[in-house]
Amino acid sequence: MPDWQDKLAEISQRNRQEIVHAKLSKREMLRLGLLTSSGTLALKLGLSARALAQSSGSGAPASPPTRPWVAPLPIIPIKQTVKNNNPYEMKEGPPDGTTPINGATRRINHQFCTATTDDHGGYTYGGRFAPVKFYETFMKPSSAKFHPDYSPTNFWGFDGIYPGPCYMAYYGEPILIRFHNNLPSKKSYKGFGIPEITTHLHNGHTPSESDGNPVNYINSSSDPNEINPKGFKDQHYPNVYAGFTSRGDNRGDPTEALSSLWYHDHHLDFTAQNVVKGMVGPYLLFDDRDTGDENTGLRLPSGEFDVPLMFGDFIFDKNCQMVYDLFNSDGILGDKFCVNGAIQPYFNVRNRRYRFRLYNHGPARWYEYALYDGKNYLPFWQISNDGNLLPKALQRTSVRLAVAERADIIIDFSKINTNRLYLVNRLEQTDGRGPNGNILSPGTPLMQINIDKSRTVPDPSFDFSKGTQVLRELPDPDFAKLMQRAAKAKTRTFRFDRTNGAWAVNGKLFDEDQVAARIDQESEEVWIIQNSSGGWRHPVHMHFEEHRILSRNGVATSASSPEYARKDVVPLNWNEEVKIFMRFRDMKGRYVTHCHNVMHEDSGMMFRWDIV
Known part of the structure; x- marks a missing residue:
């Protein structure tokens, strides 16, 4: 790129950063006229993306060069419990059995976990799925070299590392994680991202109050306006198979087992920024088949x-x-x-x-x-x-x-x-x-x-x-019978498209107070997911429950396809219609579905649904 284009790109980038510092969401920029109705940057002096035509293609000059294969692969460390797995060792003292919403301005009870205190300051956990392991993680700023040719890069991370630590969880062992927000205050921080965090365990069969709903965030402990000066939030992960309510036990259906989960920030309008900032990490879940020990169960490579x-x-x-x-x-x-x-x-x-x-x-x-x-x-x-x-x-x-x-x-x-x-x-x-x-x-x-x-x-x-072996039976192994069940289920249609320059579902931008679907607990439904946004693809993610893909554009899913098994993301191609079968079991509360191109999510391509 010529020197003058480099300079112009840098000026444009600096000017854009001033707006980033204002912590404006895309929807706010539309209202202020900084984005056009088509969703592109308004042609304002020193901001236009045209100044960056020869850049990386994402609104910035190309990254400095790096040599390949000179850095070893970092191995993500395994997360350890608090000292002696003793909840008394957790910072800030006992919880009150609730979780904050909207920066701790109001709180709701955990559905399957309680915490009680006695006259002597002691406390115990109870409930149907009382936690037996206790963790705490500190979300904080940090820096590291992403490459030996680079100087240290600033980022945010769970425990100050990117990716965050790897949780090794087991079915039948409920856990409680205390998330401490030790990020800078919203007022003092000048970079991209927002230091208010709500952690979503992606693919978890998780109570809604611990699901990482986009508005269930906690402010930074250094925020002078923080209502809860402790700046932490407890999330309860039961690690239980789906279907325990209908089975009448505390175990659930083993064919519903999950395995490779991950966690990330899910703040309303700022998920993309915080994910890019480093707020992600893996969460592995094991049971008596996928044991985490290559000498037992399915004997999959371990350690x-x-x-x-x-x-x-x-x-x-x-x-x-x-x-x-x-x-x-x-x-x-x-x-x-x-x-x-x-x-x-x-x-x-x-x-x-x-x-x-x-x-x-x-x-x-x-x-x-x-x-x-x-x-x-x-x-x-x-x-x-x-x-x-x-x-x-x-x-x-x-x-x-x-x-x-x-x-x-x-x-x-x-x-x-x-x-x-x-x-x-x-x-x-x-x-x-x-x-x-x-x-x-x-x-x-x-x-x-x-x-x-x-x-x-x-x-x-x-x-x-x-030779082959059965890894995991499907909950509904007979696809023909599954289709018969689906034919009797209630059907809803959700269209992923563009509205006035913003990404939307059924022509509406996400509204945390608007419930797109009220769904009876223990019910089954067919959702028709449509993509009418022309040449765009949307990876659509459903929180809480997995689904089976019944068909794409009317063609039934083949038994030889990986999509024949359970999924939590539907890759929705352009001008495509996908039918999925979903269950809504065990827990009540509010959840969301959204495009996981997180820029689309932050632009409004998400909807709320409640299990009642």
Whole structure:
């Protein structure tokens, strides 16, 4: 780019940052005339995106260059309980059995967890799913090098790391996490993001008060206007299978087991900014089949051979700081690809099987992952979809993930006749519309994998090349009978489209006080999800309950497709209609559904539904 264009781009970027500092949402900018009715930046002096025509494409100059394969893959640390797993060790003292809403201005009770105090200051937990493990995490600013060629980058993180720590949870062991907001005060902080946090456990069968509703945020403990000076919030995760109410027990239906979950901030109008800022992390859930021990149950690779990989793409300025274009409501694409917080890292593996948990945390890019050895794309086994074990493993050479989707894959490095290969992204995507349909060859390299072939390593994990095994039965294994049940269920239609320059559902922007659907507890429904927004794709996420995809444009889901299993994200392609079957069990309260291109979500593409 010529020097004058570089300079103009930097001026435009600085001017935009002044508006970012004002903490305006996209909907507020529309009202102020900073965005046009078509959703693009108004042509105001020193702000126009046209000044950035030769930039990274997301409202900023291209990131400083980096060398690939010079940084090792960071391994996400496992989260530990409070000292001696004793709730008395948690900071700030006992809770009162409630959770704050709207910055602690009002509070609601936990549905399945109570906390009581005695005359001597002691307290105990009770309730149907009383927590047996206790954690606390401190959300705080931090800095780290995303690449050896960069100076430290400032970010926000759970416990001050990006990604946040990995929770190892187990069915039958309810937990309580105390989230402390130690971020800067809203008034003093000048960067992008908002220091008010509401943490969503993505894919969790979670009571609504702990679901991370967009308005259930907590302010910073350093905020002078904080009503609750403690600046913390307790969230209760029962870790129970769905269906326990109808079964009349405290266990639920084991075929509803979840596996690879993740958590992230979900603040109304600011989810994208806070996710880009670093507020994400993995949460793994185990049971007596997927045990976390490769010597038992399904014998899936475990320990150091079970590796969560969180993918995000970013833009960095000349000072190696993250850039966020508030004026981009379509979807920001970064020009630097990070895995677990490192730009194009290398990973040294042993000569055996590994379980890679692939997470696309966005904010807007889609991926098609493949293993490339320089000549060919190598096969692997996909064992899960959106973190849920499939009925049987599928041998594949690529797996596609929209934003917020996950997939677990098994790679047997002992059967690969090379000591080096690459994890690549084969999807071409040039803007927030989603992939344009072109498949790249060989693809964009994301991570280099170096295989130590010098010695044989013991491997007790299951060898899928020698036979198949049932991983997880489906709750409704007979698809024909499921379709018959669906034909008797109540049907609702939700159209994901554009309204007056903003992303909307059924022509309406999200309103926290407007309930789009009141749903009876223990009921079943069919939802028709439509995309009428032309050439745009929308990864649609339903909170709380998973679903089964019945059909796309009238074509029934094939048993050989990964979409045949349970999901929590529907990749909605342009001009497409998808029918899904949903249940609403066990818990009451308010939940949301939204596009997980989080720029679309923040623009208003979300709706509230209540279980009553």
